[in-house]
Amino acid sequence: MTPSLLQRIADIRSDAPATRRAILDLILEDPDRVLEESFEQLAERSRSSVPTIMRTCRDLGFAGLREFKLALAQELALGGSPLHRRVNIEDAADEVVGKIARSAAASVSGVRGQLDMQVLDGAVAAIAAAPHVDLYGAGATSWFMANDLQARLFRLGLSANAWADYHLQQVAGAAQRPGGVVIAISHVGGMPSLLDAVDIARGQGAKVVALTRPGTALAAKADFLLGLSVPDDAVMHVGIDAYLTHLTVIEILTVLVAQRRGEPAVQRLQRAREAFQRHGIDATTHPLQSWDGGGVNDGGSAS
Template structure:
């Protein structure tokens, strides 16, 4: 029995993958069986960094055959399989993951570019396939009715929170981004009111500060929109008003905030489209102020 995180027997997603392959083997074409062999022979660590095109080359088929085979196995695509395989790695050593990421890109600039683009597309496609429109629409409704929209994100996700706040302000929506942590955070939490909406961005995990932000919003009756991975979203489903699943990446090849930025852009655009006159009036005011400041 292999004990390290990369060992096949220790990765439940690989065990499940092999079970699905056995169940569907008789109904598969030779090409699909070739894809299955390549999938089942890959270690979890290697599978995380493979693209559909690379799997197509390895199995002497095509990336389209790879995707069709994965869908026949019950996966939305390669990104969903990677997301399941990645679970044990999320507590792995940072140095080991960094080494794997560097080795997977090979050092060639063109190969690095292709890797980043491929993973970006995979993550966005995965986001699209798993987005609940009911949750998305409810989040937009909450934002439209809010007295003030407060955004919160820690680490790299602060960038996404600040980005969303800026966009909402330009749309004429009262919004602020919490920029404090620890002792000073309490001062910012004091101003959250019942008519507000708090957007918490925490893709992979929750720190104590984020949990306190959610607790404070819940205690005053404010709406809470959580942008997070499936496991965190499911665990906090009863503590927030709306939970939106945004897939993270364990590889580090693309930025953690990639799918968060896409989601927040979509939320802001939906808010803008819901009240065209208010949006246009705000745009006119913004342009007038810029001209007064000397910007044409």
């Protein structure tokens, strides 16, 4: 049986020079990401050069990166299983754990290379200065992301609301004004009702920060596009790669907005943490609350 392309890569890896071995390791770690990268991006990640990428492709029998990508794409389309794009149906448990963990780690580590720092800085500045921020999510996963980011921005002292209902998204868009910001989160980026709400908000003068894939209808409407390309999931329409990369960007936005807003935001976060530790569900132990002001309820009746 003719060995697969990935098997051939694994076979030549141990004897390859160090610079080419780094390239082969990246291919084996996340072949789907390599499909979306240019010569320059792959060279930067592997700390090598474009000529070294070319020589590595020729070692595998291809004229260049384009021909290699075509062969790799064909193999990935036929490989894996309905369970996960990198898992074979007969894999043992330790193999499943390793493959999924490596795939998830590669997705998160790929966020840095996909974000445009100038666009990110513009988005952070707009959010930090906004009189009000609306967050729209289309679908269960994107709604969770919007709700999570709303809670984070609220703790920083921003006026922010997350909207799941499509009609209310449009109502919120109509209530926006110049200086306001809409953060629209959708991996698919093509939900008509979401796009309508974004158009309404833009018509009111709001800026749009979009967390979606490049090339989507939502991406085309964004003032600040935080574009993330992730491999398709074998099970869910929006899978773990999109989930993890979006969560990573949400954490990045939270920290950068907090930095931009300065000491008042830091103090709010500290006060919230202290309050939760004293009274909230974050406390390991806390006294039973009494509404009569008499301290801990000892089971007796109020006088």
